Amino acid sequence: MSRDETSPVFRSLDPQADLEITERNLPHWFQIGAAMFITFRTGDSLPKEVLLRWQRELEHWLKANELPLDLAVSTAVRKSKDHHALLETLSDAQRREFKKLSDRFFHRSLNECHGKCLLRRPELAELVGNALLFYNDEKYDLDRFVVMPNHVHAMVQFRAGATLEVVSQSWMRYSARQIRAVTGDSGVFWQPEPFDHIIRSPEKFEYLQRYIFDNPRKANLRQGEFLYWQRPM
Structure with a gap:
């Protein structure tokens, strides 16, 4: 048509x-x-226990890549004033991978139908x-x-x-x-x-x-x- x-x-x-x-x-x-x-x-839609699980998943990836673990809390739980400085410690490729990992958890958790x-x-x-x-x-x-x-x-x-x-x-x-x-x-x-x-x-x-x-x-x-x-x- x-x-x-x-x-x-x-x-x-x-x-x-x-x-x-x-x-x-x-x-x-x-x-x-x-x-x-x-x-x-x-x-x-994302209760505290889900946010903490999100944080732990990000921490696992950051630890494996020897990157600052504080970025996990700042992304999943509460954004810190140092958030941009923490992101700057990642290479461009690492930032893309970190964002992909975080977004995947976010959307998967929404589909689990919390709340x-x-x-x-x-x-x-x-x-x-x-x-x-x-x-x-x-x-x-x-x-x-x-x-x-x-x-x-x-x-x-x-x-x-x-x-x-x-x-x-x-x-x-x-x-x-x-x-x-x-x-x-x-x-x-x-x-x-x-x-x-x-x-x-x-x-x-x-x-x-x-x-x-x-x-x-x-x-x-x-x-x-x-x-x-x-x-x-």
Whole structure:
């Protein structure tokens, strides 16, 4: 089927275009017109025992490579003021390997479904899906997303005038307010800071499309325990 002329064209990072870089606990790279992979999770999705297991796994790798063990705590548990200095002790290849190891543990742990996993309930997952779709084709263009029991993955490309605040304000804050109205809970629903990165190549774009599509199967979820949406072709 041919692409509709009005359908958005998703692009990877343009090294020549303006790039906005901000940082809290996590680095955030943002570029208008570049596709992004975004993950946000419920506040109870990685309990203390999981974070400590993450720390130990990173420590094992750092020890084997004779690198500072403090980097494990700073990555998995609580970011230290020396985090960047610790990263600088790694070579470029070591930094890539360390990040791959850390990301793999992070996503594997999310799929283990720790916490209450309230988004397994279809009516709550639908509230999140509606929040993501509310400004679709206006402030941003969604390629696809999946609402898992305790986290969300989305591929999105922002339009001129939009910022990453859409994720924390429109997606997370709005959906949390609606979910609390249904459940009666008053505590924090989402972990405050999402994980995001700009997609750097067409090959990575296709890989992440498959990742989002396959995520429910890899987490052994049945139909009705997740919400998947993708842009019509």
